[in-house]
Amino acid sequence: MKIRFEHLTKIFPNMNKKLPDVVAVNDFDFEIPDGKLIGLLGPSGCGKSTALNIICGLERPTKGRIYFDDDDVTDLPPENRGVGMVFQNYALYPHLTVKENIMFPLRNIKRSERPSEEEMEERVLEAARLVQIEQLMERKPSQMSGGQQQRVAIARALVKGPPVLLLDEPLSNLDARLRLQTREELKRIQTETGITTVFVTHDQEEAMSISDLIVVMKEGAVHQIGHPQDVYDDPRDLFVAKFLGTPPINVFTGEIRNGGLMIGDEEVLRVSGDVRDQKVYIGIRPEGFELSDTGAFTVDMIRVEVMGRDTSVVSRHDAMTGVSIRSIIPSDSGIDRNAKKVRFDLKPHKVDLFDIETEERITCGLMRREG
Amino acid sequence: MISGNKAKGWLYLLPALLFLGAFMVYPLIDVLIYSFEEGYNSASQTFFGVGTYNYSYVLRDPYFLAALKNTIILVIITVPLSTGFALLISLALNSVRKLKNLFQTVYFLPYVTNTLAVGLVFMILFKKTAYTEGMVNLLINWFGGSSVDFIDGPYWAKMFVLCFYTIWIVLPFKILILTSALASVNEDLYKAAKIDGASGFTIFRKITLPMISPMIFYLVITGFIGAFKAYSDSVALFGTDLNAAGMNTIVGYIYDMLYGNSGGFPSYASAAALILFVIVLTITCINLMISRKNVHY
Numbered sequence: 001m002k003i004r005f006e007h008l009t010k011i012f013p014n015m016n017k018k019l020p021d022v023v024a025v026n027d028f029d030f031e032i033p034d035g036k037l038i039g040l041l042g043p044s045g046c047g048k049s050t051a052l053n054i055i056c057g058l059e060r061p062t063k064g065r066i067y068f069d070d071d072d073v074t075d076l077p078p079e080n081r082g083v084g085m086v087f088q089n090y091a092l093y094p095h096l097t098v099k100e101n102i103m104f105p106l107r108n109i110k111r112s113e114r115p116s117e118e119e120m121e122e123r124v125l126e127a128a129r130l131v132q133i134e135q136l137m138e139r140k141p142s143q144m145s146g147g148q149q150q151r152v153a154i155a156r157a158l159v160k161g162p163p164v165l166l167l168d169e170p171l172s173n174l175d176a177r178l179r180l181q182t183r184e185e186l187k188r189i190q191t192e193t194g195i196t197t198v199f200v201t202h203d204q205e206e207a208m209s210i211s212d213l214i215v216v217m218k219e220g221a222v223h224q225i226g227h228p229q230d231v232y233d234d235p236r237d238l239f240v241a242k243f244l245g246t247p248p249i250n251v252f253t254g255e256i257r258n259g260g261l262m263i264g265d266e267e268v269l270r271v272s273g274d275v276r277d278q279k280v281y282i283g284i285r286p287e288g289f290e291l292s293d294t295g296a297f298t299v300d301m302i303r304v305e306v307m308g309r310d311t312s313v314v315s316r317h318d319a320m321t322g323v324s325i326r327s328i329i330p331s332d333s334g335i336d337r338n339a340k341k342v343r344f345d346l347k348p349h350k351v352d353l354f355d356i357e358t359e360e361r362i363t364c365g366l367m368r369r370e371g
Numbered sequence: 372m373i374s375g376n377k378a379k380g381w382l383y384l385l386p387a388l389l390f391l392g393a394f395m396v397y398p399l400i401d402v403l404i405y406s407f408e409e410g411y412n413s414a415s416q417t418f419f420g421v422g423t424y425n426y427s428y429v430l431r432d433p434y435f436l437a438a439l440k441n442t443i444i445l446v447i448i449t450v451p452l453s454t455g456f457a458l459l460i461s462l463a464l465n466s467v468r469k470l471k472n473l474f475q476t477v478y479f480l481p482y483v484t485n486t487l488a489v490g491l492v493f494m495i496l497f498k499k500t501a502y503t504e505g506m507v508n509l510l511i512n513w514f515g516g517s518s519v520d521f522i523d524g525p526y527w528a529k530m531f532v533l534c535f536y537t538i539w540i541v542l543p544f545k546i547l548i549l550t551s552a553l554a555s556v557n558e559d560l561y562k563a564a565k566i567d568g569a570s571g572f573t574i575f576r577k578i579t580l581p582m583i584s585p586m587i588f589y590l591v592i593t594g595f596i597g598a599f600k601a602y603s604d605s606v607a608l609f610g611t612d613l614n615a616a617g618m619n620t621i622v623g624y625i626y627d628m629l630y631g632n633s634g635g636f637p638s639y640a641s642a643a644a645l646i647l648f649v650i651v652l653t654i655t656c657i658n659l660m661i662s663r664k665n666v667h668y
């Protein structure tokens with residue numbers, strides 16, 4: 001089932017009358033395609049949970065409509081929307097066993113439409129098998145690990161066979177290993193069932209790794225929607241560029257002058273296309289640096305960190321906007337650890353320019369300098 | 372090492388054990404002994420023999436039987452009603468977020484104001500004086516009924532006032548316990564239940580009630596015990612001569628046997644006390660057994 005937002009806005013009036021109201025969701029106007037896994041991504045407090053709560057009906061929008069396929073569900077209460085949801089803290093019913101927890105949504109179906117007792121048992125078992133907890137059916141939530149509880153929550157959300165599955169930071173309570181494992185499993189379950197899934201996280205790596213589409217939000221507004229790789233390669237603005245990628249993109253203040261891209265006094269790349277001379281923000285991905293004795297870009301080295309396959313060079317430059325510059329180069333580049341200065345060439349497709357006022361990306365061609 | 376630690380543990384417990392022994396175990400044993408001493412004379416501290424006569428006397432004493440009946444009626448009426456009302460009021464309070472704190476104070480007021488002040492309110496409500504017949508009678512008259520004497524009148528009227536009063540007195544505490552129990556239920560469970568398609572009533576029955584069931588059982592058990600021990604409420608309403616008023620309770624009977632006008636019979640008092648003890652113990656055990664089965668977690 002596809003989900004369509006039409007100028008959807010949610011405003012929370014501020015308790016303190018002097019402060020402005022909080023616009024938690026600002027003019028959502030896009031479509032979530034059927035059967036895809038969507039990562040809803042943004043910093044804390046940007047309105048991700050609110051957006052999810054509007055989809056499932058726990059919150060009502062201030063303005064705008066929301067459609068499931070062609071049905072307007074804006075005024076439908078949550079119990080009639082039939083979506084499945086996994087809460088951040090799982091919200092399992094502590095007084096019920098795993099089996100009763102998973103059975104709960106089925107028991108609430110109207111008597112005339114409710115499946116028979118045997119069929120319900122069968123469906124519960126099927127959902128439990130999908131998340132591999134069929135041996136734990138008689139346990140209470142308090143007798144299980146975080147990862148197991150999370151799977152029960154997923155099974156409970158799936159048992160009704162909902163057309164839409166919503167997950168609010170479902171992995172944030174898990175340790176690093178379990179997180180990786182569970183997110184693979186989530187992807188598997190989503191692919192197996194083909195349910196349209198919206199997955200909220202503030203961890204960009206998590207979102208990038210399993211989503212078919214990511215939606216990047218900031219302060220209630222959608223900044224960019226697209227395939228993870230496309231958004232990473234072609235960020236629409238500086239916020240998106242900074243938000244995606246670990247280590248994060250390195251940002252410098254620089255200038256376009258006479259067809260050259262200048263950082264400080266050095267011309268690091270050539271600029272082509274119809275652009276005027278102006279001050280710009282220059283974003284360089286950590287993997288956009290190439291060690292070169294004749295490199296165009298010179299930085300002051302701080303230290304070298306070896307990370308197995310790669311080497312991370314930490315350095316500084318007067319034009320940088322962050323606290324340091326981090327570049328990732330192959331371990332066999334043979335860098336001199338004691339050097340005071342390091343010279344790099346830049347890979348043009350790993351460099352993006354942004355308007356200094358609007359912070360939007362400037363579209364232009366970038367090339368290496370001649371010889 | 373382990374036995375050393377154990378000895379230390381007992382050493383730390385010693386003061387508490389001594390106090391418990393002096394103030395709880397010793398009197399209990401003493402009462403037990405008294406209750407089997409026949410014909411005990413408190414002036415000469417002598418008795419004729421040992422046996423169960425005290426028990427058979429008490430169990431045949433019409434005053435005791437009246438007190439037993441009153442107490443049981445009181446328990447059966449006030450415990451479920453006060454717990455039920457408290458639950459309803461707490462649910463209402465819990466659903467009005469903003470007014471919650473204000474209401475909590477209002478309902479808690481009777482708990483901090485002393486019993487006598489509440490007694491005064493009851494005088495205004497129920498008592499006949501030279502000037503007025505009490506507010507409740509005014510109401511009854513207004514609806515065309517004839518006045519009832521709630522303090523010196525028919526048995527059912529007095530019992531009504533006693534139950535009303537008892538419920539009033541215990542309500543604030545129960546509301547306080549239940550509102551905090553309700554407030555401590557994780558909001559996300561309600562959200563999850565809504566998404567799982569549960570109606571408001573289903574949520575109450577399947578989520579809210581089980582989640583606060585430990586507190587409800589706590590209130591029922593302590594409510595039973597408290598109501599069986601009722602005495603002062605009756606005195607506040609009907610004066611000290613409860614036997615004459617026909618509103619005595621078991622504890623009142625025990626008190627009368629010790630110190631009342633017709634008192635001076637510690638053996639009868641002890642026998643009555645032990646009968647009460649056995650009743651309360653039985654009821655509490657039954658309660659605990661039921662709660663074991665129904666309070667899961």
Ligand SMILES: Nc1ncnc2c1ncn2[C@@H]1O[C@H](COP(=O)(O)OP(=O)(O)OP(=O)(O)O)[C@@H](O)[C@H]1O
Binds near residue numbers: 023044045046047
């Ligand atoms: N019930 C509410 N009343 C008032 N303001 C609210 C309410 N719920 C959320 N907000 C505000 O709306 C904004 C968005 O909140 P939301 O919970 O959607 O953020 P989020 O993106 O899920 O953040 P996080 O990653 O920390 O969970 C926040 O500024 C928050 O303070």
Ligand SMILES: [Mg+2]
Binds near residue numbers: 048049050168
């Ligand atoms: Mg959130």
